[in-house]
Amino acid sequence: RARHLSRSNVPVLLLGETGVGKEVFAKGIHDCGSAKAAPFVAVNCGGLSRELLATELFGYAEGSFTGARRGGMMGKIEAANGGTLFLDELGEMPLDMQPHLLRVLEEGEIYRLGENTPRKVKFRLIAATNRDLRKEVTDGRFRMDLYYRVAVTSVRIPPLRERLGDIPVLSRALMEKLAAHHGVPVPQLSASEISELSSYSWPGNVRELRNILESMLLTGERPRSLMTPEAPRGIQLFDAPLATDHGMVFGGETRENRRLEEAERDAILGAIDGSHGNMALAARSLGIAKSTLYLKLKKFGLDALVERAREVHAKGH
Numbered sequence: 001r002a003r004h005l006s007r008s009n010v011p012v013l014l015l016g017e018t019g020v021g022k023e024v025f026a027k028g029i030h031d032c033g034s035a036k037a038a039p040f041v042a043v044n045c046g047g048l049s050r051e052l053l054a055t056e057l058f059g060y061a062e063g064s065f066t067g068a069r070r071g072g073m074m075g076k077i078e079a080a081n082g083g084t085l086f087l088d089e090l091g092e093m094p095l096d097m098q099p100h101l102l103r104v105l106e107e108g109e110i111y112r113l114g115e116n117t118p119r120k121v122k123f124r125l126i127a128a129t130n131r132d133l134r135k136e137v138t139d140g141r142f143r144m145d146l147y148y149r150v151a152v153t154s155v156r157i158p159p160l161r162e163r164l165g166d167i168p169v170l171s172r173a174l175m176e177k178l179a180a181h182h183g184v185p186v187p188q189l190s191a192s193e194i195s196e197l198s199s200y201s202w203p204g205n206v207r208e209l210r211n212i213l214e215s216m217l218l219t220g221e222r223p224r225s226l227m228t229p230e231a232p233r234g235i236q237l238f239d240a241p242l243a244t245d246h247g248m249v250f251g252g253e254t255r256e257n258r259r260l261e262e263a264e265r266d267a268i269l270g271a272i273d274g275s276h277g278n279m280a281l282a283a284r285s286l287g288i289a290k291s292t293l294y295l296k297l298k299k300f301g302l303d304a305l306v307e308r309a310r311e312v313h314a315k316g317h
Contacts, residue, residue, distance in 0.1 A: 011105070011150050013090075014128040016157035019207030022128035023088060025157055029126060030084040038083030043076045044301055046092035047269060052308035054097060055113060064114025077110050080123040090150065091131035091142060098143045105149050125150065160202040160209065167198040170206070174213050182217065193222060265300050268293070272302075277310035 012029060014022040023042055030040045043056060059075030077085060087093075093101070104110050105125065109118040127150045136142035160166070171189055179186040189197075193216075202208055216222070267286060271293075275281035283290040297303050 009124050010152040011125040011127065013133075013151040013154045014126065014157060015154060016128070016130060017159050017205055018130050019205035020157045020159055021206040022157055023086060024206070025155075026084070026086045026126040026128065030086075030124070033084075033124070035083055035124070039080055040084045040086065041076050041080035042086040042088060044088045046089035047265065047300070047302060048305065048308070049273065050094045050097060052305065053094070054100075055308055055311060056304065058100070058110055059112045061112050061114035064112075072112060072114075075110070075112065077104060077123070078112075078119060078121055081121045082123065084124040084126060087125070087127040089129060090127040091129040091133055091136055095141060095143070098146045102143065102146045102149060105146075160205045164198050167209075168194050171197055171209065171213060174206075174210050175217065178210070178214050178217050184217065187217060196222070264296070265302075268296055268300065268302065269305070272305050272309050275309075277306045277308075279306060 012026075014025055016022055026042075027040055030036060045053060048056065055073070055075070057075050057077050059073045059078055062070055062072040064072070104121065107118075108122055109120050111118055133142050133147050133151070137144045137147050171194060175189060176186050197209070197212070204211070268282075271282040271285045275285065279290050279293060283293040286293065288296075297305065
């Protein structure tokens with residue numbers, strides 16, 4: 001499917017639940033295309049304030065605000081020039097920023113914040129969302145003109161519970177990748193382990209599977225042993241029975257885990273914003289070590305948040 005989509009350069013909108021592997025699919029489209037050697041630039045539109053997302057996407061000019069970098073900063077749209085821009089969680093983009101993205105797509109040019117001269121850009125757009133954008137348009141939270149511009153081709157990526165037959169191949173491929181990342185030999189998954197992995201509903205989709213496999217790799221434990229009360233809450237997953245809830249399959253413990261992770265992420269965002277990017281103050285307000293906060297930022301993909309918060313604070317002063 002990715003190879004077929006790579007033959008044209010029209011925008012693609014990937015639809016699916018959180019964790020189904022939309023960015024992996026987007027990277028596959030990019031890698032199958034003629035511009036596979038060009039940049040693939042990913043931006044998550046959720047979790048950042050409007051100001052931080054604007055600087056992330058469009059960049060800024062030197063002197064545009066107090067504390068701005070010398071020489072300014074290139075935004076992710078400009079960095080994707082000649083390649084692919086992947087906008088994850090597009091439905092989270094603030095409504096008043098959407099016309100600026102639409103203009104980029106229509107005119108093929110951007111303005112860095114603080115600049116009056118446009119910069120030409122040409123890139124392939126792949127966007128992703130777990131929201132129903134048609135409903136978002138109806139409810140006035142997403143622009144209709146932008147929706148029709150990005151949804152030229154829409155692809156639904158099924159949740160992992162609908163493709164359990166992929167578990168054996170997917171598990172082995174992920175384990176190879178994880179072993180290479182950690183610099184350890186690739187462990188062989190036994191038939192019983194594959195069977196265990198294939199019997200679960202995977203409400204967290206591919207991301208959840210990856211986390212379990214990484215835990216297995218680093219601890220040497222089998223899937224069932226990760227259910228013990230002593231295990232971290234994030235990996236107590238395999239005791240969740242298959243159950244249907246409005247067409248979605250969830251386990252009670254996993255639903256609670258998801259709420260806890262969302263609350264943790266929101267608390268980190270609030271602490272970073274409240275401390276204006278001061279990591280020591282943010283960690284103190286959260287009651288954790290600064291090193292732990294850095295790990296949490298990496299876990300939630302919020303590494304760029306600190307610098308952006310500092311820049312916005314400097315701009316306000």
